Amino acid sequence: MDNLQVVDHPLIKHKLSIMRNKETGPKEFRELLNEITLLLTYEAARNLPTMEIEVETPIALTKGEIVEDKKVTIVPILRAGLGMLDGVLSLVPNASVGFLGVYRDPETLNAIEYYVKFPPLTEDHQIFILDPMLATGHSMNHAIKQVKKQGGQNITIMSLIAAPEGVNVVISENPDVIIYTAALDSKLNSKAYIVPGLGDAGDRLYRTK
Ligand SMILES: O=P(O)(O)OC[C@H]1O[C@H](OP(=O)(O)OP(=O)(O)O)[C@H](O)[C@@H]1O
Ligand SMILES: O=c1cc[nH]c(=O)[nH]1
Numbered sequence: 606m607d608n609l610q611v612v613d614h615p616l617i618k619h620k621l622s623i624m625r626n627k628e629t630g631p632k633e634f635r636e637l638l639n640e641i642t643l644l645l646t647y648e649a650a651r652n653l654p655t656m657e658i659e660v661e662t663p664i665a666l667t668k669g670e671i672v673e674d675k676k677v678t679i680v681p682i683l684r685a686g687l688g689m690l691d692g693v694l695s696l697v698p699n700a701s702v703g704f705l706g707v708y709r710d711p712e713t714l715n716a717i718e719y720y721v722k723f724p725p726l727t728e729d730h731q732i733f734i735l736d737p738m739l740a741t742g743h744s745m746n747h748a749i750k751q752v753k754k755q756g757g758q759n760i761t762i763m764s765l766i767a768a769p770e771g772v773n774v775v776i777s778e779n780p781d782v783i784i785y786t787a788a789l790d791s792k793l794n795s796k797a798y799i800v801p802g803l804g805d806a807g808d809r810l811y812r813t814k
């Protein structure tokens with residue numbers, strides 16, 4: 606399977622266009638990020654393992670399948686990744702959540718870690734790392750490294766907007782991960798912001814600028 610999956614859908618394009626608009630305020634921005642995350646999760650969860658169960662319908666006994674969501678761990682990268690957490694949890698409600706606080710140093714563009722709280726991870730866990738913005742890829746590569754250090758192996762990345770630079774950096778260092786994104790934008794600008802992008806996702810979610 607390709608390492609990069611751009612989820613191409615009219616509903617996603619519509620919602621993302623509203624998010625990109627600089628006049629869109631935090632309430633609508635948060636709601637739209639949540640709605641797009643639901644749509645992305647539908648695709649990104651396509652390969653989750655299921656378990657066969659017996660179901661008694663009013664008519665007959667039959668076989669059903671349930672997702673083994675206790676083996677799923679979601680890792681939002683703080684802060685902006687938090688805006689995607691509820692969307693994934695609403696579809697995979699028994700997943701565990703690991704938190705990773707990372708910000709990007711504006712000068713060096715290195716990922717600076719400030720918080721880590723993970724549940725126990727094993728190699729059979731399906732891990733979803735969430736961050737709406739994949740710019741240089743430094744934050745995501747840092748998160749992947751942490752997840753692997755804690756024992757995780759099956760890693761899926763969910764992002765809203767990715768830059769080609771970030772995608773290349775992440776995939777070349779981690780050819781085993783799959784990235785699901787709503788859009789692949791053109792490039793980074795001189796401050797490593799995604800063009801056209803949507804600006805600073807954390808600031809727009811939490812009105813910190
Ligand atoms: O691919 P990169 O170049 O590493 O950039 C992407 C990162 O930058 C943003 O976080 P930021 O540092 O603004 O922290 P915040 O989420 O707390 O706002 C964004 O949410 C990503 O985590
Ligand atoms: O465009 C960008 C790049 C990094 N982080 C953001 O929030 N936006």
Ligand SMILES: [Mg+2]
Nearest residue numbers: 805806807808
């Ligand atoms: Mg930010």
